[in-house]
Amino acid sequence: MHSRVFEPRQLTVLTTSKCTAACRHCCMNSSPERSETLSWEQIKDVLEQAFHECRQLQVVIFAGGEPMLLGDTLLEAIKLCKQRGALTRIVTNAYWATTRAHARFKLQELKDAGLDEVNVSTDDYHLPFIPLDAVKHAYEEALALEFSAVVLANCFGPETTLTPERVKAEVGDPPDMQLRFSDDGDLIQKRAHRGKSLILLSNSRVQRLGRGNQQLSASELGPTNPDLDQLGEQVGGCPWAIKSAAISAKGHFVSCCGFEVEDNPILDYGDLAKTPLAELLDKADNDLVTNMIAIIGPIRIMRMLQQICPDEVSFPGSYRSFCEVCSDLVSLKQNREALYRHMDRFAELVLDARQYLGELKAKGALDFPPLKITPSAAPGGPR
Ligand code: SF4
Ligand code: SF4
Incomplete structure (x- = not known):
């Protein structure tokens, strides 16, 4: 095993593309009509490879689609992660929590398997498919069972209409419920209290990703980010690329779950049925465009390309987030081709950054600081 600069600290298993809902904002394009689902053999195999290969892997997230559709396979997968000492989380829409008793039964099974964290999604887009009562049953019983x-x-x-404030009120306005984001969209440091469940309201702004690209109106999405460039400077490279990688429902190793990147020519590194994870991890770690996204970040790459080759790129949207920019950067053929044509200009910069980050990693650093690589450093090229 050799040292990679970028490798997963958390891994999301996108267990299935099938879902009991078909939310209009779903960044994964999941729905009842889709059917790709990982088998127990596939999940076991990839988890064993991941625990062997990724020394920093600490968290495994089971999402989808709807992971609870996997039944016993999900329980077995959680048990395997528990045996390997990883923290586990499910991301579910709570369709299964039809009554309090049923919610209790399902959650007890998950608890017995070793699950640590329960994440239940609810908003205007889920409500046509999943009643709020199911969400409340899952929330209340998860608290009663003391998930961490x-x-x-x-x-x-x-x-x-179902705002974060209303969600909070619907579950009884718990005084110890913390928010994930401030009003300005900044991440708030979470405080876990010893021996008590962390109760979190993850209040994120809706994004134009996946199905949201076609189905959400401009007025639903709301204003774009006037401080996009400032965000690009502050955050630097994408904090999730490879470090928060995913296994897609077809069994591909992909960069992240920012949106459905399976089959994307850049962010999908290949099929685990054909190539061992170790090789795909190397491919991802050595991929120049992925490194640019992880080191420079999609917002600054967009600005650099607009500066270097304005006639060759198209960024038709106005943007709110890293992933919205990234989606147009890697999904639009025209932008991918411009990236490929000009990526050699970025190679030296990326190699220097990788050397620096490799040294930090050798000293034990887990999180990398944002690097000061700005479009203004790029008159005619980013060198
Ligand atoms: S947002 Fe969640 S619940 Fe809704 S369709 Fe997508 S995966 Fe299913
Ligand atoms: S910015 Fe790109 S690489 Fe990063 S999480 Fe979003 S989609 Fe994935």
Whole structure:
């Protein structure tokens, strides 16, 4: 085993593309009509490879689609992670929590398997498919069973009726419920209290990703980020690329779950049925465009390309987040081709940054600081 600069600290297993819902904002394009699902053999195999290969892997997240559709396979996968000492989380829509008793039964099974954290999604887009009562059953019973974290995830926009404030009120306005984001969208440091569940309301703004690209109106999405460049400077490279990698429902190793990147020519590194994870990890770690995203970040790459080759790129949207920019950067053929044509200009910069980050990693650093690589450093090229 050799040292990679970028490798997963957390891994999301996108267990299935099938879902009991078909939310209009779903960044994964999941729905009842889709059917790709990982088998127990596939999940076991990839988890064993991941625990062997990734020394920093600490958290395994089971998401989808709807992971609870996997039944006993999900329980077995959680048990395997528990045996390997990883923290586990599920991200679910709570369709299964039809009554309190049923919620209790299902959650007890998960608890017995070793699950640590329960994340239940609810917002205007989920409500046509999943009643709020199911969400409340899951939330209340998860608290009663003392999972280490119980999270309610709510996406909101200017026209939202089920706002974060209303979600909080619906579950009794718990005084110890913490918010994930401030009003300005900054991440708030979470405080876990010893022996008590962390109760979190993940209040994120709705994004134009996946199905949201076609189905959400401009007024639902709300204003774009006027401080996009400032965000690009502050955050630097994408904090999730490879470090928060995923296994897609077809069994591909992909960069992240920012949106459905399976089959994307850049962010999908290949099929685990054909190539061992170790090789795909190397491929991802050595991929120049992925390194640019992880080191420079999509916002600054967009600005650099607009400076270097304005006639060759198209960024038709106005943007709110890293992933919205990234989606247009890696999904639009025209932008991918411009990236490929000009990426050699970035190679030296990326290699220097990798050397620096490799040294930090050798000293034990887990999180990398944002690097000061700005478009203004790029008159005619980013060198
Ligand atoms: S947002 Fe979640 S619940 Fe809704 S369709 Fe997508 S995976 Fe299913
Ligand atoms: S910015 Fe790109 S690489 Fe990073 S999480 Fe979003 S989609 Fe994934």
